[in-house]
Structure formats: structure tokens, C-alpha cells
Amino acid sequence: MEKKSFTFDEIKLKLVNYCVYQDRCHAEVEQKMREFMLIDEAKDEIILYLLKENYLNEERFTRSYIRGKFYIKHWGKNKIKINLKQKQISEKLINKCFDEIDESDYEKTLKKIFEDYYSKQTDLKEYQRKSKTIKYLMGKGFEYEKINDIFD
Structure with missing residues (x-):
């Protein structure tokens, strides 16, 4: 099956929608971008756009991830931390955001x-x-x- 090719603006819109659907971290967005075989300059431009327009916000992602995993899945802090680190979230940010858990x-x-x-x-x-x-x-x-x- 041939891969459908998209214009830069179509790809950008797809990534906006990907971030709007639920909070994402940088690693998830970069993973998603791999599907589109973009050159590095295009990737950087999209990441910057998503950040500037606040579609991509690592702290907001981390906070909502912590709330969901604790209040819905009832995970403890160690498991949450390990999973966030796998998503390349810094320990400093993780610890800062743990105040989401009462x-x-x-x-x-x-x-x-x-x-x-x-x-x-x-x-x-x-x-x-x-x-x-x-x-x-x-x-x-x-x-x-x-x-x-x-x-x-």
C-alpha cells in the first residue's frame, strides 16, 4: 500500500489535532512526526509552533498525566515517575508536579x-x-x- 503524502500544513494540522485530543509530551509528538518522514527543519518548525501556540506544554502534560494515573488508575508515585521518565520528562519537573496529588x-x-x-x-x-x-x-x-x- 502506498503511503499518502501530505502537505506541510496538513501535517501541522494533524499534529495540532493530536495535541488537542489529549495532552502530549515532546517524545509522543516526535514519535508521531516520524510517521510523516519530515526533514529536521520541518520538525523543528512544527514543534516551535505547537509550543508557541500552547498546544504542546510539557508541564501541563505532566500534571494531567500525574492526576490521571493517580486518581483514575491508582498508581503510586514510583510507578508514575518511572513512566514519565520513559517519556523523557525530567525528574525536576516530575517532582514539581507531584503537588497535583493531595x-x-x-x-x-x-x-x-x-x-x-x-x-x-x-x-x-x-x-x-x-x-x-x-x-x-x-x-x-x-x-x-x-x-x-x-x-x-
């Missing part, structure tokens, strides 16, 4: 996930139940120290 919401969510999971582990010895629960919560990205506080 600390008491974080504790409540951790407690609730803990209680739901722990209460289902019935046929185990106490230490197995505990270690299985810790492993589960760490897999969801919660910090070991915070998990341990629940057991105390």
Missing part, C-alpha cells in the same frame, strides 16, 4: 488498596500475607516506607 488522598488511596487486597489473602500465614501485600502495593508504585507505615 497527600491525604494519597494516604487514603494506599490504605484502601491495602485493605482490599489484604482482606482477600485469607489462606496464608500472616508473614506470607504481609509480604504478598507489600509486593502488590510496590508493584502499583507505592513507596516501601509508606506501605510499611500501614502495618505499624
Whole structure:
């Protein structure tokens, strides 16, 4: 199948729509641009345009990503951070944006996930139940120290 070719303005519009549909990070936009086999100058021009017009905003992306992954998917901070780093978001920006998560919401969510999971582990010895629960919560990205506080 032959690849349809687009004009520069059509590609630019496609990327605007890509960013409008949901917040994107630079890495996602660059990945999307690879589909269009653009020369570097064209890529740079589109990126600059998206930034200037505020279609592409790394901090806004990071904040909405953190809110979604915590409040909807109930991920802990470690998992959120790892996934944002894979999207080439700097640690400094990630840490700055973690204020999107209310600390008491974080504790409540951790407690609730803990209680739901722990209460289902019935046929185990106490230490197995505990270690299985810790492993589960760490897999969801919660910090070991915070998990341990629940057991105390």
C-alpha cells in the first residue's frame, strides 16, 4: 500500500489535532512526526509552533498525566515517575508536579488498596500475607516506607 503524502500544513494540522485530543509530551509528538518522514527543519518548525501556540506544554502534560494515573488508575508515585521518565520528562519537573496529588488522598488511596487486597489473602500465614501485600502495593508504585507505615 502506498503511503499518502501530505502537505506541510496538513501535517501541522494533524499534529495540532493530536495535541488537542489529549495532552502530549515532546517524545509522543516526535514519535508521531516520524510517521510523516519530515526533514529536521520541518520538525523543528512544527514543534516551535505547537509550543508557541500552547498546544504542546510539557508541564501541563505532566500534571494531567500525574492526576490521571493517580486518581483514575491508582498508581503510586514510583510507578508514575518511572513512566514519565520513559517519556523523557525530567525528574525536576516530575517532582514539581507531584503537588497535583493531595497527600491525604494519597494516604487514603494506599490504605484502601491495602485493605482490599489484604482482606482477600485469607489462606496464608500472616508473614506470607504481609509480604504478598507489600509486593502488590510496590508493584502499583507505592513507596516501601509508606506501605510499611500501614502495618505499624
